[in-house]
Amino acid sequence: MPKIVYGTAWKKERTADLVYTALKAGFRGIDTACQPKYREDLVGVGLQRALADGLVTRDELYLQTKYTSIDGQDRAQALPYDLRAPVGEQVAQSVARSLQNWGVDALDAVVLHSPLRTRAATLEAYRALEACVGEGKIGRLGVSNIYDADELAWLIAQAQVPVSVVQNRWYEGNGWDWPSESG
Structure with a gap:
């Protein structure tokens, strides 16, 4: 994983040219x-x-992408998966769409865009991503927008494929300045 990764959010119609320019x-x-x-x-x-x-x-x-649960999707736009499908199938459909979008056979990482509404749903999504690792579609897994240290520790303990990417947006209001254990 490079030290600096180009993020593509909200670039709209300029995305292709900006990705090309970044590369x-x-x-x-x-x-x-x-x-x-x-x-x-x-x-x-x-x-x-x-x-x-x-x-x-x-x-x-x-190359890294994210599975975004329905809570993070814009429902006014076409979704990358069947909303009526179980979470695990939504993840599989999302990964398949990502591979198609990128035009590649495998991705280096796929990250849960955030924990889902429940731990059970989060684990179901993570297990589906683990299955994709087993199929050779994904190299590593992670999670983003996880600001509760206990929630992250729980996911790490549950993971069969290690959580190797944690991607958070850091700003004062999300607790980046938690007190350290050393005082």
Whole structure:
């Protein structure tokens, strides 16, 4: 995983060109999410253009996306999975859509965009991602937007495939300044 990863949220119609430009400028990691506002489809367009132009090879890249539960999706847009399907199937459909969007056979990481409404649902989603790791579709797993240390510790304890990515947006209001255990 590179030290710096290019994030693609909210770039809208400029996404493909901005991904291409980021790769041309030297970025070797890209992070997105399988949801309409991230325009993962256009991330794939920019990536495929950079590959075709010889700017990068697939082996040089770290590609990461997220499974976004219905709570994080814009329901006014087409969803990347069947809303009526069980969570595990939604995850599988989301991963399949991401692979199609990126135009690749496997992703380096897929992250839960956040814990789901219940621990049972979070674990069901994580188990579905673990199955994708077993199938060779994903290299590593993680979670983002998890600001409760106990919740993260619980997920780590449950994981059969280690939680190797924690991606949080840090700002004063989310507790980044918790007291340390050493006082």
